[in-house]
Amino acid sequence: MRRGVTHLALVFALPLGGLLFAASGAIASESAHDWTGLYVGAFAAGGIGTTEADFGNMHPTGVFGGADVGFQYQLDQVVIGIEANASLSDLDDDQGVRGTASFQTQDMDNIASVRAKLGMTVGERSMIFATAGWGWGQSEYGEGxxxxxxxxxGPALGIGGHYALNSHFVGRLEYVxxxxxxxxxxxxxxxxxxxxxxxxxVGLDYQF
Structure with missing residues (x-):
């Protein structure tokens, strides 16, 4: 579990630092950002799974990357949208003595989802949102x-925020x-x- 928390801290700190550095030179003195439009992007992520099994719980962890595509439409301060994402996730854990009947392994791969978004603008360049939809993945579980x-x-629920660096590049921080x-x-x-x-x-999108 401690390893997973360390991974998440690195995933959060390193890309976010890069986004803040980019923002210092990319933000232009423009009017309020228009959130309507198609966007594509990439993200870095950290994940922690939970597997409740006969011999106890496991918490597979991993750091990975992925891509997203979506469309949003702004109605005054309200933003609605839909988004699909896919990742090369690889969350692993094992416990017990290898080679014995009590040895357990869990590997969660290829996490993806399609979700609706409901957001609200905050100031001229920020948006917060809630998201809900359906998620997929692969799980390889073993005993002995x-x-x-x-x-x-199964269902996928999350919250997040966007910040417009300029009229096209938008940063994101999201939990699902x-x-x-x-x-x-x-x-x-x-x-x-x-x-x-x-x-x-933590990611960066390009809005068309």
Whole structure:
């Protein structure tokens, strides 16, 4: 768990520092930002999963990157939109003594989602938002020497904020929780575990 927290701290601090440095030279003295339009972007992220299983809980962690695409429409101070994202996530954890029946492994990969956004402008260049939709991923769970990979999915909920560096480049900071629910793996005997994941992203979008 301590390793996961360290990863998240690095993911948050390093890209955000870069965004703030870029902002110092990129922000122009313009009127209020118009949030309407199509955008594409990339992000760095850190994730911590939770797997509730027979022999105890695991918390796979990882640092990864991804991309997003979306569309927003502004109505006065309200901004509505839709966004899809995909990542090369790789969250790993294991526990127990390797080679014994009690040894467990968990690997969560390829986290993605499609979500609606509802936001509100704050000042001339900032926006805060809530987001909800559906998330997907892959989970490879194992006990002893037997593993199985399965697709997982469930509701995705989050909050975040955007800051317009200029009329095209927009920074983002976002948190998303994925409720993957129960998954049954056909190992030596069928095993049902409960999966979820938390993700923090720092990114940069280009708005057309």
């Amino acid at each position: 020497l037997v593993e199985q990979k399965k697709s997982i999915s 929780h994925y409720f993957y629910g129960d998954t049954t793996y056909n190992l030596t005997v069928p095993v049902t575990v409960t999966n979820s994941a938390d993700e923090i992203r």
